[in-house]
Amino acid sequence: MTGRWRRRALPADVPVLAMAAARSLQVAQRVGIFGELANRAATAEELAHQLALRPHGTRLLLDTLCANAIVRRGRRDRYVLPRRSARWLDPTSATYVGAFVTDTHHQSSWWAELETLVCRRTSAPNRDRDRDRAPDDPYWLMYVLGQYQLARLSSAAVAAAVPLAADARSVLDVAGGHGEHSMALGRRHPELEATVVDLPGAAAVGQGIVERAGFAGRVRFVEGDMFAVDLGGPYDAALCCNVVHHLDPAETTKLFGRIASALPEGAPLCIVDRFNDDGPLNLFTHLASGTGPHTRDDVANWVTASGFHVSRIRRVARELTLLVASRGS
Numbered sequence: 001m002t003g004r005w006r007r008r009a010l011p012a013d014v015p016v017l018a019m020a021a022a023r024s025l026q027v028a029q030r031v032g033i034f035g036e037l038a039n040r041a042a043t044a045e046e047l048a049h050q051l052a053l054r055p056h057g058t059r060l061l062l063d064t065l066c067a068n069a070i071v072r073r074g075r076r077d078r079y080v081l082p083r084r085s086a087r088w089l090d091p092t093s094a095t096y097v098g099a100f101v102t103d104t105h106h107q108s109s110w111w112a113e114l115e116t117l118v119c120r121r122t123s124a125p126n127r128d129r130d131r132d133r134a135p136d137d138p139y140w141l142m143y144v145l146g147q148y149q150l151a152r153l154s155s156a157a158v159a160a161a162v163p164l165a166a167d168a169r170s171v172l173d174v175a176g177g178h179g180e181h182s183m184a185l186g187r188r189h190p191e192l193e194a195t196v197v198d199l200p201g202a203a204a205v206g207q208g209i210v211e212r213a214g215f216a217g218r219v220r221f222v223e224g225d226m227f228a229v230d231l232g233g234p235y236d237a238a239l240c241c242n243v244v245h246h247l248d249p250a251e252t253t254k255l256f257g258r259i260a261s262a263l264p265e266g267a268p269l270c271i272v273d274r275f276n277d278d279g280p281l282n283l284f285t286h287l288a289s290g291t292g293p294h295t296r297d298d299v300a301n302w303v304t305a306s307g308f309h310v311s312r313i314r315r316v317a318r319e320l321t322l323l324v325a326s327r328g329s
Helices: 003-008 011-031 033-039 044-051 055-067 083-089 098-111 114-118 139-152 155-161 180-188 200-212 249-260 282-289 296-305
Strands: 170-174 193-198 219-223 238-241 268-273 308-317 320-327
Touching: 011 033, 011 055, 011 098, 033 044, 033 055, 033 083, 044 055, 083 098, 098 139, 098 282, 114 282, 139 180, 139 200, 155 180, 155 308, 155 320, 170 180, 170 249, 180 193, 180 200, 180 219, 180 238, 193 200, 200 219, 238 249, 249 268, 249 296, 268 296, 268 308, 296 308, 296 320
Parallel strands: 170 193, 170 238, 193 219, 238 268
Antiparallel strands: 268 320, 308 320
């Protein structure tokens, strides 16, 4: 919410304005307004005609976006996508995150469970949303594309921080559906091949991403539940990105134990995640998973209990921390 809105709003209005800003951003992305404005400035009536929208509602939505500095009204009543917004919302931008914005539509039901997480009188929310989805559920496309777009913003930094041996040739990427972290490692290590393990719906979308990026020969997918499918191996390293915060302690220890069986002594397990020590996304992380975020110390203890020795913990990108551990070292 912009400072102008905050100054003018009564306390009772603030929740309404915050929800209006969030939903306007989601809907504008979903109906194609940002894509049109990325091509050229347009009036509300022109956008409504091009996208088969209601003119009055389109204008109100655009004015809400203007109030939040996402869109700007220019000459002749035409709306413009500013450069700072186009960086994220122009489909031709290297930092485009439109699919993620579209996917936040599904998160509305998560926020509806917030009171469930807070109040003892209600039952716990469903933590197995993804495992319950059919492989052909349309949800998978926007979810995996959105996670891929976010991963692109930090994958180079993650890959640079992962300590691979000079002769490393294989890596296990657990629940790495979009494949971006495996590809980022592959860009730094031309001889490296990766195996991505994820649920069938995620793996199907990830295979398309990897093929379009030219990595189909170096990144392969194993479809299945990471707690049940054969992980294969041995691998020279294992990667576990943004997975641990979705798991409870027993699940985490079980997963680390399974990964340990796929690694020889000395091979690193690299965990990249948002930890409870890392800031303002803690509520969202907890809401998304029903479990995490966990502290660095908690995860380090679970790693140790699974037969690893923690060698380093360091921040690698905004809100992301890398924990490196090895077997028998």
